[in-house]
Amino acid sequence: DxxxxxxxxxxxxxxxxxxxxxxxxxxxxxxxxxxxxxxxxxxxxxxxxxxxxxxxxxxxxxxxSTDARELVGVAHRVLVMLRGSVAAELVGDDVRPDMIVRAAVMGSREGADGSAGMGDR
Structure with missing residues (x-):
């Protein structure tokens, strides 16, 4: 109505x-x-x-978003922040819940293939 x-x-x-x-x-x-x-x-x-x-x-x-699974279905690029800085940039097939959580917890700056992430460029 x-x-x-x-x-x-x-x-x-x-x-x-x-x-x-x-x-x-x-x-x-x-x-x-x-x-x-x-x-x-x-x-x-x-x-x-x-x-x-x-x-x-x-x-x-x-x-x-605080829900990594939510981002997987809609985002083609994810920046993971950790303590106010970009911990990782995930693009394409790297946009997966496990990669997002890993970067958020460990501060990984590498993609799944070991290539340099955004913070290392």
Whole structure:
């Protein structure tokens, strides 16, 4: 119902309303912080699809997430931060939960193939 107040919606639907509000401003860059935290699985997938579609339209997306698995399905490039610095840059097939967690815990600056990561360039 279009007359329903956003505060009366489920948490997932409230998040979708908030995102749609920002999408309507036609941003050049979206900064997202744990955007799907507390959201049900079906709504998470709707949010992922929307964000991927926006990226395909040329909108830049910077997505902070504490869920490594979440990033795997949507990101083609991940920067892993550790104590305020870039610990690793993962691209393509290296964007995997195990690689993200390893870099976050160990501060690895190498890709899966042993090539230099971003911090070593």
């Amino acid at each position: 279009i007359d329903t107040l956003a505060g009366n919606l489920s948490g997932g639907n409230q998040q979708k309303v908030l995102l749609e509000k920002w999408f309507l401003t036609r941003p050049r860059v979206l900064l997202l912080n744990d955007v799907t935290r507390g959201v049900d699985i079906a709504t998470k997938h709707q949010i992922y699809e929307t964000i991927v579609a926006l990226a395909r339209q040329g909108i830049g997306v910077i997505w902070y």
